[in-house]
Every structure is written in structure tokens, then in C-alpha cells.
Amino acid sequence: MNRRQFLIGAIGAGLVTTFLLKPSDSGASYSPYFKELNDELMENGPYKPSMVVDLDRMNRNIQHLLQGLSPDLHYRIVAKSLPSPELLGHIMKEAETNRLMVFHQPFLSHIAEKFPKSDVLLGKPMPIKSAEIFYSSFSNSSGFDPSRQLQWLIDDRERLVQYRELARELEIKMRVSIEIDIGLHRGGLQSPDELAPLLDIILANPDRLELGGFMGYDPHVVKLPKIVKSAEQAYAESQQIYQGFLDLVKIQYPQIDIAELCLNGAGSPTIALHKKETVINDMSAGSCLVKPVDFDIDTLQEFLPASYIATPVLKKADSMTIPSLESLKGVLNWWDPNTRQSFFIYGGKWMAKYESPVGLQESGLYGTSTNQQLVTGSGKIDLDVDDHVFLRPNQSEFVFLQFGDLLTVKDQKIVGRWPILKQ
Numbered sequence: 001m002n003r004r005q006f007l008i009g010a011i012g013a014g015l016v017t018t019f020l021l022k023p024s025d026s027g028a029s030y031s032p033y034f035k036e037l038n039d040e041l042m043e044n045g046p047y048k049p050s051m052v053v054d055l056d057r058m059n060r061n062i063q064h065l066l067q068g069l070s071p072d073l074h075y076r077i078v079a080k081s082l083p084s085p086e087l088l089g090h091i092m093k094e095a096e097t098n099r100l101m102v103f104h105q106p107f108l109s110h111i112a113e114k115f116p117k118s119d120v121l122l123g124k125p126m127p128i129k130s131a132e133i134f135y136s137s138f139s140n141s142s143g144f145d146p147s148r149q150l151q152w153l154i155d156d157r158e159r160l161v162q163y164r165e166l167a168r169e170l171e172i173k174m175r176v177s178i179e180i181d182i183g184l185h186r187g188g189l190q191s192p193d194e195l196a197p198l199l200d201i202i203l204a205n206p207d208r209l210e211l212g213g214f215m216g217y218d219p220h221v222v223k224l225p226k227i228v229k230s231a232e233q234a235y236a237e238s239q240q241i242y243q244g245f246l247d248l249v250k251i252q253y254p255q256i257d258i259a260e261l262c263l264n265g266a267g268s269p270t271i272a273l274h275k276k277e278t279v280i281n282d283m284s285a286g287s288c289l290v291k292p293v294d295f296d297i298d299t300l301q302e303f304l305p306a307s308y309i310a311t312p313v314l315k316k317a318d319s320m321t322i323p324s325l326e327s328l329k330g331v332l333n334w335w336d337p338n339t340r341q342s343f344f345i346y347g348g349k350w351m352a353k354y355e356s357p358v359g360l361q362e363s364g365l366y367g368t369s370t371n372q373q374l375v376t377g378s379g380k381i382d383l384d385v386d387d388h389v390f391l392r393p394n395q396s397e398f399v400f401l402q403f404g405d406l407l408t409v410k411d412q413k414i415v416g417r418w419p420i421l422k423q
């Protein structure tokens with residue numbers, strides 16, 4: 001090969017590489033669903049970043065969750081994943097359940113007041129001071145009776161002793177549920193051998209303590225790489241571990257009636273597995289009802305996304321211009337057709353993915369902002385100032401709390417403004 005042929009070859013290879021790496025136009029306008037939502041928000045929206053919850057879709061998810069559920073398996077709503085009293089009330093009614101799982105002391109205090117008939121299980125062990133704060137601010141005017149309707153979560157003997165002391169000091173009775181590790185390794189009792197010291201304390205203090213049941217959470221089952229273990233195998237193992245704890249109770253503590261205990265487990269990722277066969281009688285799930293991005297997993301395929309961040313476009317320009325790189329504007333816009341329009345949106349930097357219009361993206365060169373985020377898109381995107389950009393939250397428990405009242409919609413029309421749970 002002579003020098004000329006080499007140069008032509010190198011230039012050709014460079015052009016092919018450039019062609020292959022050059023981003024293609026990924027823009028598209030609103031789907032009919034988001035067009036209708038945008039029309040409604042332009043007409044009746046609050047013109048600030050908002051969390052929109054689609055009640056039609058959520059109700060379908062509730063029905064899907066309940067479909068084929070054995071009457072022996074009770075549904076418990078995970079409150080942290082749906083953090084609004086009205087939202088919880090709506091789901092309690094639709095799903096005909098009064099069972100809630102709570103993870104935060106202020107939420108617990110609020111729920112005890114707002115839902116006097118609820119049955120509450122803590123989803124994590126609370127510092128003893130949190131429990132003390134709960135009782136010191138609790139007035140039983142609503143009718144909620146913590147000694148019957150609340151189960152604190154206990155993960156070891158030391159914490160149980162703290163709770164016993166508090167119960168003695170306050171002259172009350174506390175129900176406790178024991179956290180067991182069924183493979184997640186996030187704390188709790190590691191093996192049935194650790195049970196006896198706790199059960200002995202509970203049984204020796206019948207005026208102060210009562211065993212509510214067990215809690216074993218298993219999301220790891222569907223998260224392990226398939227090459228390590230199949231979901232079915234991991235599920236069977238976690239069930240076996242759970243059963244091991246129950247067997248010990250059966251054999252060594254025949255005075256405890258297992259059928260009367262609350263045997264809690266599951267979570268959105270594993271409800272489908274528990275619906276087929278399970279050792280638990282109390283199944284908790286929350287996120288699947290609004291299905292944020294992190295729940296796009298095989299076991300939840302039939303659930304529909306039901307929550308979106310909607311935020312107005314504040315400013316629009318023909319192309320993206322980077323400070324101090326103004327002269328490169330033409331090259332940048334030629335290189336990536338998805339930068340041919342730029343928009344500044346109201347707020348930004350949420351844990352969320354851009355959903356509609358399709359093809360919006362942030363610029364690594366421009367950076368991020370919680371105040372006015374720059375997003376760019378191709379010329380195919382039909383979006384103007386005061387239109388809305390829609391994002392899908394990655395998860396609900398924290399993101400839902402960032403926008404004030406939830407905007408609930410039915411048929412793409414706003415039907416409610418539901419306050420979030422107080423912090």
C-alpha cells in the first residue's frame with residue numbers, strides 16, 4: 001500500500017467511524033396520552049413542577065395486584081412508597097385493606113390519627129427514642145389503640161430489652177414483630193437459633209410485650225444475576241429459611257399459635273412469586289401501584305407506570321449554546337441532531353427519566369440545575385414555552401415528597417390535589 005492509498009483508507013475509516021458514532025435523531029412529539037395531559041395542565045395546572053398520579057392506571061394496578069390473591073394472603077400497603085394520606089385512603093378503599101407498613105415516625109404518628117382503624121407494622125426497627133417520641137405525642141382521641149394495632153419491629157435482643165423497658169416505664173403493652181434475615185442480609189435474626197432469647201423475654205413479660213409475628217423481606221430474590229441463581233431458586237431458598245424460623249416456634253414454643261401471627265414478607269418485586277405459593281400470610285407492596293422506573297422488571301411486566309413529574313417549559317431556543325464555546329455551536333448542533341432545540345424547564349435534577357416528548361436529554365457540556373434545567377431535543381419535537389415536559393420518577397418514596405400536593409388525574413383531567421404526608 002502506498003502513502004496515498006494509506007491516507008485515503010485512513011480518511012475513509014475515520015468517516016465511517018464518525019458516521020457510526022454520530023447520534024441519530026431520537027425526537028418525537030407527545031403521544032396522545034401526554035398531549036391530553038399537557039392540554040389539561042395548560043388549562044388547569046399549577047404551572048410549577050408537580051407529581052401527577054394517574055388514578056385510572058393505579059386502580060388497574062391495584063386490581064392486578066389483587067387478582068388471584070388467596071384469601072389467606074392479606075395485602076399490606078407500603079406507606080413510604082405512596083406517601084400521601086389521601087392516596088393511602090384511596091388504596092385502602094379500593095384494595096379493601098386496613099394494613100399499612102410504615103417506616104418513619106412522623107408518618108406513623110399521622111397515620112395513627114388519620115386512620116384509626118388501620119393495622120400498622122413497622123418496616124424497619126425504630127430507635128427507642130423514636131418510639132418514646134411516638135408515645136409522648138400520641139393522643140388516643142382518634143381511637144387508634146397501639147397495643148392492638150401497632151407492631152414495632154425488633155431486630156435483636158438488645159432492642160427488645162429497650163422496648164420492654166419503655167413499656168414498663170409507660171405502663172403499656174407493646175406488640176412486636178421480629179425481623180428475620182431470609183437472604184437479603186439487611187439485618188434481623190440470622191438463624192432460628194437466635195429466636196429463643198427473644199421469645200423467652202416476650203413470653204416472660206405478658207403484661208408488657210406480645211409477639212405480633214415475623215417480617216422477612218426478599219427483594220434480592222429477583223435482583224441476583226441469573227448466572228448466580230435463578231429467581232425461582234432464590235425464592236425457594238428464602239422461603240425455606242422463613243419456614244425454618246416457623247418450625248422452631250412450632251417445636252419449641254407450642255404455646256404460640258402460628259396461625260394467629262402476622263407473617264409478613266414480599267415487596268413489589270416478589271409479589272408474583274408469593275401469589276403462587278408462600279409461607280407468609282401478610283404481603284406488603286407499594287411501589288408497583290405507581291410503577292416508577294426502578295420497577296421495570298420481569299415480575300411486574302403487567303403493571304402500568306402511573307406517576308409522572310410534569311414541569312413547564314420556561315424558555316426555548318433554536319439550538320444549544322455552551323458558555324465560552326459559542327463558536328462551536330454549529331458543530332455541536334451538526335454532530336448531535338438532538339441538540340437542535342433547547343429548552344429550560346422549571347426545576348430539575350430529580351431522580352427521574354425524561355418520558356415525553358420523546359428524545360429530550362440533558363447536556364453533559366452544559367451541566368445540571370435544580371432551578372432551571374437545560375434539556376435539548378431534535379427539530380422533530382413540537383414543544384413551546386408553557387407546554388410541559390414529563391419525567392418518570394426512578395422511585396416514589398423520596399421523589400413523591402418533592403412537589404407538594406400530588407395532582408391526581410382521571411381520563412387525563414385533574415380530579416384532586418392530595419397533600420403529601422407531613423415530614
Ligand SMILES: Cc1ncc(COP(=O)(O)O)c(C=O)c1O
Pocket residue numbers: 078081101123124217265266267268269284285286287288
Ligand atoms: C420491609 C419492606 N417490605 C416491603 C417493601 C416493599 O416496598 P415496595 O413494594 O414499595 O418496593 C420494602 C421496601 O423497601 C421494605 O423495606
